[in-house]
Amino acid sequence: MNDTLSNILHIDLSRKRFWTEDRNELFNEMIGGSGVAINLLEQECPKGIDPLAPENPIILAVGPLTGLYPIASKTVAMFKSPLTGNLGESHCGGRSAVAIRFAGYGAIIIKGASETPVYLSIHGDKVRFRDASVIWNMANSYTVGRILREKESGSGIRSIMRIGRAGENQVSYASVVTETYRHFGRLGLGAVFGSKQLKALVISGKKNIPVSDMKGYRETYKEIFKLLSTAEMRKYHELGTSMNIIPLNKLGALPAKNLQTSKFENAEAISGETFEKNFLGRRVSCAHCPVACIHLAALREAYESEPYFYKTEMISYDYELIYALGSMLGITSPQALLKLMDEVEILGLDAMSTGVALAWATEAQQKEIITTKETNGLKLKWNDEESYSKAINYIAAQVNEFYKTLGKGVTYASSKYGGKEFALAFGGNEMPGYHTGPATHLGFLIGSRHSHLDGAGYSIDQKALAKNSKPSATEIIDKLIEEEAWRQILSSLVICFFARGIYKPELISKAFKPIGKEFTEEQLKTIGLRILKQKYRFKKREGFSLKNLEIPERIFQTETPSGKLSKEIFNEGLKIAELKLTSI
Secondary structure (H helix, E strand, O other): OOOHHHEEEEEEOOOOEEEEEEOHHHHHHHOOHHHHHHHHHHHHOOOOOOOOOOOOOEEEEOOOOOOOOOOOOOEEEEEEOOOOOOEEEEEEOOOHHHHHHHHOOOEEEEEOOOOOOEEEEEEOOEEEEEEOHHHHOOOOHHHHHHHHHHHOOOOOOOEEEEOOHHHHOOOOOEOEEEOOOEEEOOOOHHHHHHHOOEEEEEEEOOOOOOOOOHHHHHHHHHHHHHHOOOHHHHHHHHOHHHHHHHHHHHHOOOOEOOOOEOOOOOHHHHOHHHHHHHOEEEEEOOOOOOOOOEEEEEEEEEOOOOOOOEEEEEEEEOHHHHHHHOHHHOOOOHHHHHHHHHHHHHHOEOHHHHHHHHHHHHHHHHOOOOOOOOOOOOOOOOOOHHHHHHHHHHHHHOOOHHHHHHOOOHHHHHHHHOOHHHOOEEOOEEOOOOOOOHHHHHHHHHOOOOOHHHHOHHHHHHHHHHOOOOOOHHHHHHHHHHHHHHHHHHHHOOOOHHHOOOOOHHHHHHHHHHHOOOOOHHHHHHHHHHHHHHHHHHHHHOOOOHHHOOOOOHHHHOOEOOEOOOHHHHHHHHHHHHHHHHOO
């Protein structure tokens, strides 16, 4: 029985053509996921290309453990980001990874642009280019999903990826919604879909995955499953990442009101504990994952025209959404916060970039940098859910020049209107929800995706705080690079980072053996460094330089748990990072 992981499906939207290529050597060398995707991006993406040009490829890649072991459930998307103008990488769970694997592919490359709206229907070897004219101007991503579920076959192992109005209008931080509650959220994959007039991708299949040692496979599977049932993983099931709100607020590390403060007086009202007690409707899981960390709130509201009749919306929430659309905007009501989350979901926007963009716009209006003339009549102010809801719709619809500018991110918006000192973006990507200390912000700056998921700097800060120590710039950079290099292996296996404490080198080597592959711990670490080096090579090719990074002044003004940050450690850290990342 042949493993189809090495099959790459090429799709040309311009010519409505597709073909399959076997790249066994690439998957053997680079494992899968991020490792394969960065290689394909280097090969397929022309140097200096406009991210919204037809030639910008969309790479979707999965890994060798997908469909075999629990929680190997992510799909890696790689592309040139319209938000940063550089490396775009986003991970998504749901059923996307197993659907791609069971369809018989390890990666999919989508290039070109259709002359008319289209969606892709991929069911195993059958690839169809379907007319999407009817659903193209359909703003609600929920509705698009329902229509495609009814129209397309393959339920159960089928994945439906689609964009909303924001993607159609090529907002630079538009997302791709998958299975309603999962997303390719960051860095603007939705805008790339929109530029290609690609409304959706539906994929399913029934291919088998070969196992050479069934007994060894069963034993390893049981071991992993048991480890995933421990208390360490149970916390993700019970409260999920929303458990971070209260502890970070107590630490003084929760960004609020555009990081004017690192404590939010109403944190408890929008905490994970409050959502669990008053709103939790159910927990769901990505395919082949026993943890079920996806928390859905049930928001019950009366219809405006029929006050005696109620509707219930199921809305996904987690820490990053609560931070970006909650504390950053001063929202104190959980109901109001859920409505904003729902609006972002419907329109297909990245919640983090949207929240940070609106926080910048609110402060800019307070400082009279912008007026109601720019905001289309809105008076943005903290804790005003109604105005923020309208602004979210204005961003997605691109109603005027200001919202078109804001739709390109706060780095771009502040370059046009001013307010750079409080425009919270790192390398062009809006700030995640951690103000724990120097490591977290250095991690945002030097990370290949400028994300908290790169080097987990917040963890370095919190450990230092617990030990009452102050690591040097060299120690911080070393730890950040070491962690990010190892995460390249996890994302090449497409392991959910929640399981990073379980899928350690020894267990990964053990998991490979029943499928006929051998990797030592040393080999894995070498491959991880090689993947990280390739990402930086691509970034430098596209004009990225650590020397040119701009650090928002606001992060030096607002207290962290260990006091105010010094510019010296950042200047030193960036110099050290430049040397180390160049010499990997």
